[in-house]
Amino acid sequence: MRKITYFVPYPELAPVVRRLMDQPCYKGVFANASIKYFPRMYDLEVEDGCDLVIARGYSIHVIRERFNGAIVEIPITGSDIVNAIAQCREHTDCQKIGLIGDYSNMKDIQSMSSLFNINFVVYVIDNPDQIEDMVKRAIEEGCDALISGSHANKCVIKNGFKVYSGIIENSEEAIGRALNSAASLLKNMEYEANQMEFLRLLAENVTDGLIFVDDRERIGIANANVGRIFPNRRPVAGKGFQESFPFMAKNYLKACREKQHLDNEIYRTRDMNIAVDFTPVMIGGEYKGMIITIHDIGRLQQREAQIRSKLNEMGLYAKYQFSDIIHQSPVMEHVIERAEKFAAVTSNVLIYGETGTGKELVAQSIHNASKRKSGPFVAINCASFPENLLESELFGYEEGAFTGAVKGGKPGLFEQAHGGTLFLDEVSELPVSFQGKLLRVLQEREVRRVGGKKVVKIDVRIIAATNKNLKQMTLDGLFREDLLYRLDVLNLPLPPLRKRREDIRLLAEHYLMEYKEQFETCADHFTEDAMTLLSSYPFMGNIRELRNIVERISVTAQDTAVQVLDVEESLGLGEYDRQIQTAGQVGRIQDQAAAPAYIRNIQKEEIERLLKECGYNKSEVARRLGLNRTTLWRKMGKMGLL
Structure with missing residues (x-):
C-alpha cells in the first residue's frame, strides 16, 4: 500500500480533506494517507517511506528541496x-x-x-x-x-x-481535482512498480547474466547471475560498461556503431568460457541502449545434456549421426553426401528403401545434422495403429474426447515434435481416409486435437520412409497424389545390402565385436572363407537380417575365429549346400553330378514366372521348385536375378 501525506496550511482544512478521501470512489486508494498541519513552513518534514505528497502554495518549494518522490500540487483557482x-x-x-x-x-x-x-x-x-x-x-x-x-x-x-x-x-472542487490526480498517479506508480518487479524477477530468473547499458554507456541493470559469472567484480550498476568489462569493449562498440545484433561472441575469463550476445535497443528508430546477455558455456552444455537426457527418456531424441553409418561402398558414400545436403535445409524428405536398410538411422542422422538438432525427434510407425488411434496419436485429444481419454487431454506427436522433426515410418500404410487429414496439417502448419476447437500452430519438419513404390500406389488409388507431393520434396533411395556388398565385412565385424562385449562370448573375427561365404548371402532382410545372423554366430561359435561351418549353420544351409567351395568359387558346385538333373535344368524364365506369381516371395518359389531357399538364391545370383 502506497504511503501518502497531505499537508494542510490551516487545521480547519484537515476534516474536509479526510471526508473527501473517504468517498467510495477512492476505496482503498488513500487507506494509508496521513493529513498533517504545519504551523511554520520551514518546519515541514516528509516522513521516510512516503511515496506521494499533496500540498499547495509555497510549501511546494520546501517539499521539493527535501523530497524526491511524486508531488501533486493543489492549484489556486480564480x-x-x-x-x-x-x-x-x-x-x-x-x-x-x-x-x-x-x-x-x-x-x-x-x-x-x-x-x-x-x-x-x-x-x-x-x-x-x-x-x-x-x-x-x-x-x-x-x-x-x-x-x-x-x-x-x-x-x-x-x-x-x-x-x-x-x-x-481551496474549494472542495479544487481538492477533489487534486485527489483525482493523486489517485491516477498512484495507479500509474503501482503499475510501473509491478512492471519493474516483473522485469527484476525476469532478469533474476534468467539463467544467464543480463546487463542493460543505457545510451550514455552506463550500466543500468545487472542481474545476480552477472555476479555469479564474475565473482571477483564489485556490483557494476551505475558504472561505465567499457570500464567494467574492457575485454568486451570491441564488440560492444561494433554493435553500437552498426546498430546490429551480435550473437555468440566467445570470451575466456578466468577458467570459464562465455558466449555473449549484444542486442541494440531501438525505439522509434533511436538508439536507447544495449542488452548484453552472457551465457556460461559450461552450464549451457550441462543444460543441453539434461534436455537430451529427458528427450531420450521420452523417446524424443535422435541418437544416431552420419558418423554412425558403417560403410565403405561408393554407393553408400553417395547416399550420405546427398543426405548431408538435405540436412542443411528444412524441406520434407522421403526415404525409399527395403525393410532393414536403415531408414530411421538415416532420418536421425539428417535431424542431428540440421538446425533442428536441439529440438525433439519424434518417430511413429504408421502401420502400428488403426485409423482412429492414429488420429489421436498424431493430433492429440482433449479431455472427454472419447471413452478412456486421460484427464486434461494429451498433446499429439505433432505438438511434441514442435521445433524438431517428425519421422513417419511406413508412411505407405496410412489409411487413404486419413491421408487427407494429414495433408491438411502439412499444408496449414496447424493441428486441432480430437474433440477440441483450439488450433495449435506447429513448426515441424517431416521425414517419411517407405519400402513401397508410392507412385505406383497413387496410380492404384492407394495413396493420395497431393500428399505424395508434400512428402516427396527431397527423396533419398537407400540401396539394399546386396547392392553394397563392400560393406558386409565392416558391418559383420562391427556387430561381432558388439555382441562379444554384450554377451561376453569368445568369437572376435571371421576367417576369410567364412567371410567369403557370408558376403555371398543375398540378405533379403538387409542389415537387420545381417545383424541377426551375426548375433546367432556370436552365441554359437566355439572359437575366437568364426569358421565356415559356423556361418553355414547360422545361415541354415543343408547337406547339398555344404558342397559349395569358398576359395573364390562360391556358388560353384564341386561335383556337378552330385546335383540332381532337375535342379540343373531349371530355366531363368521359369524362376521369373514363379517370382511374379508368388509376389516375389522367394520362400514360396523355392517350395514350388523343390529347392531350399539358399540354393534358389545362388541360382538367381548366377542368372542375374538378384
Whole structure:
C-alpha cells in the first residue's frame, strides 16, 4: 500500500480533506494517507517511506528541496480568489486590496479590480523568502486589506499589522481535482512498480547474466547471475560498461556503431568460457541502449545434456549421426553426401528403401545434422495403429474426447515434435481416409486435437520412409497424389545390402565385436572363407537380417575365429549346400553330378514366372521348385536375378 501525506496550511482544512478521501470512489486508494498541519513552513518534514505528497502554495518549494518522490500540487483557482475577495468585502470597507502570491498561471487577474469596483494590486512573489518583505511593502503602499496564503497571513499576525488579512481557501472542487490526480498517479506508480518487479524477477530468473547499458554507456541493470559469472567484480550498476568489462569493449562498440545484433561472441575469463550476445535497443528508430546477455558455456552444455537426457527418456531424441553409418561402398558414400545436403535445409524428405536398410538411422542422422538438432525427434510407425488411434496419436485429444481419454487431454506427436522433426515410418500404410487429414496439417502448419476447437500452430519438419513404390500406389488409388507431393520434396533411395556388398565385412565385424562385449562370448573375427561365404548371402532382410545372423554366430561359435561351418549353420544351409567351395568359387558346385538333373535344368524364365506369381516371395518359389531357399538364391545370383 502506497504511503501518502497531505499537508494542510490551516487545521480547519484537515476534516474536509479526510471526508473527501473517504468517498467510495477512492476505496482503498488513500487507506494509508496521513493529513498533517504545519504551523511554520520551514518546519515541514516528509516522513521516510512516503511515496506521494499533496500540498499547495509555497510549501511546494520546501517539499521539493527535501523530497524526491511524486508531488501533486493543489492549484489556486480564480473562483478561490473571488471567494476570498467576497469574504474581505463582507468584513471590511477596504479601499485597496493587496493580493500576495504567485498567480502567473491565472489570466486576467487584474480584471477582478473592475469586477469588484475596488483598487486591486497584485504583489508577485517568486519564492517563500520574499513573503514578509512583500507584506510590508503592500502595507506601506496603502493596502488596508491583504489576501494571500496562510504563510503571509501568519506574517501579518506575527508583526501585529493593523490590516485585514484573508486566506485564500481551496474549494472542495479544487481538492477533489487534486485527489483525482493523486489517485491516477498512484495507479500509474503501482503499475510501473509491478512492471519493474516483473522485469527484476525476469532478469533474476534468467539463467544467464543480463546487463542493460543505457545510451550514455552506463550500466543500468545487472542481474545476480552477472555476479555469479564474475565473482571477483564489485556490483557494476551505475558504472561505465567499457570500464567494467574492457575485454568486451570491441564488440560492444561494433554493435553500437552498426546498430546490429551480435550473437555468440566467445570470451575466456578466468577458467570459464562465455558466449555473449549484444542486442541494440531501438525505439522509434533511436538508439536507447544495449542488452548484453552472457551465457556460461559450461552450464549451457550441462543444460543441453539434461534436455537430451529427458528427450531420450521420452523417446524424443535422435541418437544416431552420419558418423554412425558403417560403410565403405561408393554407393553408400553417395547416399550420405546427398543426405548431408538435405540436412542443411528444412524441406520434407522421403526415404525409399527395403525393410532393414536403415531408414530411421538415416532420418536421425539428417535431424542431428540440421538446425533442428536441439529440438525433439519424434518417430511413429504408421502401420502400428488403426485409423482412429492414429488420429489421436498424431493430433492429440482433449479431455472427454472419447471413452478412456486421460484427464486434461494429451498433446499429439505433432505438438511434441514442435521445433524438431517428425519421422513417419511406413508412411505407405496410412489409411487413404486419413491421408487427407494429414495433408491438411502439412499444408496449414496447424493441428486441432480430437474433440477440441483450439488450433495449435506447429513448426515441424517431416521425414517419411517407405519400402513401397508410392507412385505406383497413387496410380492404384492407394495413396493420395497431393500428399505424395508434400512428402516427396527431397527423396533419398537407400540401396539394399546386396547392392553394397563392400560393406558386409565392416558391418559383420562391427556387430561381432558388439555382441562379444554384450554377451561376453569368445568369437572376435571371421576367417576369410567364412567371410567369403557370408558376403555371398543375398540378405533379403538387409542389415537387420545381417545383424541377426551375426548375433546367432556370436552365441554359437566355439572359437575366437568364426569358421565356415559356423556361418553355414547360422545361415541354415543343408547337406547339398555344404558342397559349395569358398576359395573364390562360391556358388560353384564341386561335383556337378552330385546335383540332381532337375535342379540343373531349371530355366531363368521359369524362376521369373514363379517370382511374379508368388509376389516375389522367394520362400514360396523355392517350395514350388523343390529347392531350399539358399540354393534358389545362388541360382538367381548366377542368372542375374538378384
